[in-house]
Amino acid sequence: MEPWFWMWLVAAVVLSVAEIFTAGFFMLPFGIGAAIAAVLAYFNVALTWQWVAFVGLSSLLLFTLRRFSDRMTHEPPQKVAGDRLIGRAGIVIETIDSHTGTGRVRVDREEWRADASIDAAIPEGTPITVVSVVGAHLMVEPAPARVAE
CATH class of the missing domain: 2.40.50.140 (Nucleic acid-binding proteins)
Known part of the structure; x- marks a missing residue:
C-alpha cells in the first residue's frame, strides 16, 4: 500500500469526526470524498484520479447534502x-x-x-x-x- 492510501484514510476519519463539531453537513462531504480517494489509492489508481475523485465527489456531495439539509431543517421565520x-x-x-x-x-x-x-x-x-x-x-x-x- 502506498502512503497516499494512509493520508486519504486519515483525512477521511479526521474530516468525518470534525463533522460532529460543525453544523450543516460541511465537513462530511470532504470526509466521504477522502474515503473514496483512499479506496482508489488502495487499488493503486493514479494519484491524479484520486484527486479528481476527491474534488469532484466532495463538491457534488457538498451541494447535494447542503440542499437536502436546508430542505429538511427549514423553518419559517418567526413572526415578531x-x-x-x-x-x-x-x-x-x-x-x-x-x-x-x-x-x-x-x-x-x-x-x-x-x-x-x-x-x-x-x-x-x-x-x-x-x-x-x-x-x-x-x-x-x-x-x-x-x-x-
Missing part, C-alpha cells in the same frame, strides 16, 4: 412584534376612527393602537380581525359575524 398578530381576533376597547386617528384594540391580552382598514368607525366592543401592521398600529377590520347553528 405586531406581525405575529396578523389574522388574530381581538376586540375594540376604544372606538376606532380613522379620521381622528384614535382607537385601541385588545388582542391576546395586549393592547394596541389601531386604525380601521375600512373607511368607517368601528365602535367599542366590536370583535375585530388584525389584517396588517403599520408601524406601531394594527390595521383591523370588523370580524365576520358568526352564523348560529
Whole structure:
C-alpha cells in the first residue's frame, strides 16, 4: 500500500469526526470524498484520479447534502412584534376612527393602537380581525359575524 492510501484514510476519519463539531453537513462531504480517494489509492489508481475523485465527489456531495439539509431543517421565520398578530381576533376597547386617528384594540391580552382598514368607525366592543401592521398600529377590520347553528 502506498502512503497516499494512509493520508486519504486519515483525512477521511479526521474530516468525518470534525463533522460532529460543525453544523450543516460541511465537513462530511470532504470526509466521504477522502474515503473514496483512499479506496482508489488502495487499488493503486493514479494519484491524479484520486484527486479528481476527491474534488469532484466532495463538491457534488457538498451541494447535494447542503440542499437536502436546508430542505429538511427549514423553518419559517418567526413572526415578531405586531406581525405575529396578523389574522388574530381581538376586540375594540376604544372606538376606532380613522379620521381622528384614535382607537385601541385588545388582542391576546395586549393592547394596541389601531386604525380601521375600512373607511368607517368601528365602535367599542366590536370583535375585530388584525389584517396588517403599520408601524406601531394594527390595521383591523370588523370580524365576520358568526352564523348560529
